Amino acid sequence: MKPPAPTIRHRRDPTHDSGYKLLYAHAAMVRDLLTGFVPGDWVHSLDLSTLERCSGSYITDDLRDRADDLIWRLRWGEEWLYVYLLLEFQSTIDPWMAVRIQTYLGLLYQDLIRAEQLSAHGRLPPVLPIVLYNGAQVWNAAETLEPLIEPAPPVLADYRPQQAYLLLDEQCLAKAEQAPTRNLSAALFRLEASRSAEHALTIVRTLVDWLKEPEQSSLRRAFAVWFGRVFLPKRLPGVSVTPMNDLSEVYHMLADNVETWTDQWKQQGLEQGLEEGRETTRHILIRQARRRFGPEIAEQSQPLLARISDPDQLEELADQLLLSPDGDTWLTQLKRAP
Template sequence: MAKKAHRPTHDAGYKRLFSRAGMIEALLCRFIPEPWIAQLDFSTLELIPTHWVSEKHHRRESDLVWRVRFGPEGMDFIVYLLIEHQSTPFRYMVVRLLGYVMLFYDWILQQRLLTPSQRLPPVLPLVLYNGRRRWRAPLGLRELIEPVSGGLERFLPSFRYLVLDEAHLPKEVLGPLDNPATAVFEVERSENLEQIRKVIAAVKEMPLGAEGEAIRRDMAAWLRQVVLPARLPDEELPEVEELEEVDEMLAERVKTWPKKWMAEGYQMAGRKACAKS
């Protein structure tokens, strides 16, 4: 019988999935179709530490921070991508992210990572939201500040972030199932085990390059440790490491569930009959 081990959180699952450069490239190229993305040198993607200390000595940590070289003609500098996973809507998300970015900038200065002539690097704050309710929190800080006029508005801070509301992305944005980031979102949107199996089949066939085996193992771990325990809370799930093993496990459950439901139906009918007698 499988042992019930400590279950990783959804945050931990996402952190593992998006700690691969190939996943980040797939995410940006598919879901942020803007001209500046084409100027990124994805071969320079580098995951950096995400813990900083505030003035009150409270440790603050974003989910993930990536750095990548941005090199359009005549320019060459670093862009940072700050990724935050969220399962529930949070009205003041923009305030939290602004705090992360400011602490990150302060960390850069404390580490003396800039020369006197260099400016602070651009940071893109990105929220990956996998909740069922639509994300309606303000995307800009100005939307949360009391509007003023008479010149004072010039001194109000301006800050925005990007959110990918996975459950409500249009099909044309999701695109075909040939991208590992799309695969993650399709699992989140799935309504049954057969749909998850279709995603697994697609991921097994994706040309994922040097990180392919690691990405598939990460996805297998996420499915086994996070997604499936939430979908099948009463099931004893075996320990598996490969996508093929996850697929076999799901195939077996899809096959045996009708018998299980029938048995449960008979038991329920028997209990009702006993209650009437």
């Protein structure tokens, strides 16, 4: 088995990460993520009223300082169930995600042991690891450790580590026909996938209606901050947005500008669609280079392909990849590309 190529990690967007982390620091968002998107009837036996975020008291600096994860727990019967939520917004998919998850959960378990946060029977609690993915590419990383480890003699089968995670791909979930309706996380995913100012305005109006109660003011503000710092700059680059502190301000701002922004929003949507297409083509070329010439050539191809934005040039390179007799020839063709 050929191992996945080492991934060149694209720089994370700290604004996007912090915006989502602010949203999922609210129990209502985690509740709707669990009830709306975690498969199985067993979710109905969770005591959602006991949801509490784990922070500070016994989570190590390794986990506490990580900008892309959150840890929650809630009651499942008489015991605690932990939810490990990893926010993944990088444009490059990590083929070793299952290994990362195993490492993070090992750190969590070490701290639970140190803090004596064990079950009534002295055992570790179950953990549900969720990867919330927001990238444009179709997720193709292994969702378990099994395919990442070479086969071994049967006598060693009992010693192979096992780890899986639940992948929640926002792009797929937003387009699902049976997506939950009155669900805060589903509304967030639909906003991310919206292609028009009118569609976004409709979703924001719905959120304003759902989040009317005074005790929901913190979540209203979290949505407003995410909308102003992440969502609008991505849809309308260059447009100056006044800081907003409540979701109702977002609604009125959108309503006042929907006609003005419609054309620009559509143009940005077209450009975003084109970039997603280019990114998909680059991903296919890297995968084919890995299959033909090995992981080292694929790794060297990645930054060279990243600088090419012309779709016709990328298509021409696909032909060159098939015709190149070896990896060095392929890399030479890449370097010559305008």
